[in-house]
Amino acid sequence: SVPLSFFAGIGAGSKKGILFKGGASLEAMRQVKAVVMDKTGTITQGNFIVQSVVPAADIDADLLLALGASSELSSNHPIAVSITEAAKEKGLALERPSAVEEIAGKGVKATVEAGEVLCGSRRLMDMFHVSLAEYQGKQFGTEVFVAVNGKFAGYILIADTIKEDAPAAIAAIKKLGIITAMLTGDSESEAQAVAAATGIDDVRAKLLPQDKLAQLEQLRSQYGDVMFVGDGINDAPVLAGANVGAAMGSGADAAIEAADVVFMTSQVQAIPEALEISRSTNRIAW
């Protein structure tokens, strides 16, 4: 039978919007040596805002945005949502693609009247051999590249915001003697900027969804038991592979299913709170 104290811990969690799936998850959390977090939606708000639309020489900005937004219509990735929102705000007419393929951790490929549109990361452009010779270089934010029929058509610069409570929450986790790490599919420069602003110890960038699980294994062999916190978009396998998997925010259904702990709040502070509850539960039990 489950020690009574686990019920106390589970009760304390639920008051703070932290749902432990049974006593085993509290027990596992006590052993955690490193907290590994996804970037988008976990450390950052996951609310990207379009900052600028930069077309290539032979296309205008509105058409570029409309093509990008049309190709993203069926994706629920936070990047896709920001691009379609920006196009709708400008009153641009969007076209539902006749075919769409989402390439996890890279972007989308869509067929519209103008032809084949690619919208996503530099890696997506590399995958389809699109030359970025015309591209001028790095600015602050995340660039979403757009190509039409294999030719670079410009990029959409988007920016996300770090959650306000992230620095204090990271400090609180570290104070418990636990290592903090972040995994992201985003660029090295974005990852380093987030690390500098929040104090996260160990940052690993440019990861595809399948790379994240390998990095988690590596962190486990380096530090010991790992807890992973993510929203489930492109990271459900990592969540399932961690000693403790935690789903944050509204979360994808797959994440809530695979998780040991569910944070009903999107506050980063829920992470140290959950760790503290697991530790005090231990004190009551023994």
Ligand code: ADP
């Ligand atoms: P994170 O690790 O930050 O949660 P993801 O693994 O979801 O990010 O995505 C990694 C990168 O792939 C993004 O930074 C973006 O460049 C690109 N990407 C993924 N999905 C899309 C999409 N639907 N549209 C455009 N770009 C995308």
Ligand code: MG
């Ligand atoms: Mg993600």
